[in-house]
Amino acid sequence: MVSNGPKRVAILVSGGGSNMVKLVESMTGDHPARAVLVGSNDHGAGGLKRAEEMGVPTFAVDHRPFGKDRAAFEAELIRHLDAARPDILCLAGFMRILTPTFINHYAGRMLNIHPSLLPKYKGLHTHARALEAGDSEAGCTVHEVTAELDDGPILGQARVPVVPDDTPETLAARVLAEEHKLYPAMLRKFAEAL
Numbered sequence: 001m002v003s004n005g006p007k008r009v010a011i012l013v014s015g016g017g018s019n020m021v022k023l024v025e026s027m028t029g030d031h032p033a034r035a036v037l038v039g040s041n042d043h044g045a046g047g048l049k050r051a052e053e054m055g056v057p058t059f060a061v062d063h064r065p066f067g068k069d070r071a072a073f074e075a076e077l078i079r080h081l082d083a084a085r086p087d088i089l090c091l092a093g094f095m096r097i098l099t100p101t102f103i104n105h106y107a108g109r110m111l112n113i114h115p116s117l118l119p120k121y122k123g124l125h126t127h128a129r130a131l132e133a134g135d136s137e138a139g140c141t142v143h144e145v146t147a148e149l150d151d152g153p154i155l156g157q158a159r160v161p162v163v164p165d166d167t168p169e170t171l172a173a174r175v176l177a178e179e180h181k182l183y184p185a186m187l188r189k190f191a192e193a194l
């Protein structure tokens with residue numbers, strides 16, 4: 001059952017969390033949602049520290065001690081997440097591949113940002129692959145998460161030009177700037193419709 005009042009948003013990160021920061025910063029004033037929790041699979045993730053500095057509760061579950069037991073790792077993630085009763089779960093640079101069990105638990109209310117113009121370049125190293133292919137443009141995609149990796153319904157995309165002398169790093173920086181605008185905009189639209 002969806003919350004009355006502001007929708008409750010939990011965010012999962014694995015790294016620095018720049019997208020998470022933009023999402024949290026956007027959820028103020030008349031925004032239909034509020035950030036209630038930020039979690040990570042790495043106790044040392046920079047994004048956790050940034051979330052704490054923004055006053056958002058955090059947790060971490062290290063995936064390594066679970067080895068190949070994804071179900072046990074995910075059960076621990078779900079235990080922490082569901083304690084915060086999220087209406088929406090945002091993956092923001094969360095680098096663990098999730099099983100259908102986890103995805104079904106949050107079916108229809110889990111979003112992800114991917115640094116390519118899906119369906120092109122699912123998976124990793126998207127910018128290097130775009131450059132190798134000689135693409136003239138690149139970009140990012142916000143999509144609903146389904147069991148197929150990087151395959152769910154697309155909510156929105158943003159495009160950037162590929163310029164001469166681009167490296168994967170320079171292209172990634174140009175795309176990341178667009179991610180920081182696209183993800184908050186798509187979260188707002190999604191929360192309004194929920």
Ligand code: GRF
Pocket residue numbers: 013014015016017018019020047092093094113114115176179
């Ligand atoms: C972003 O480029 C995102 O698209 C990808 O991982 C990167 C995470 O960046 N999945 P940050 O942790 O949000 O800064």
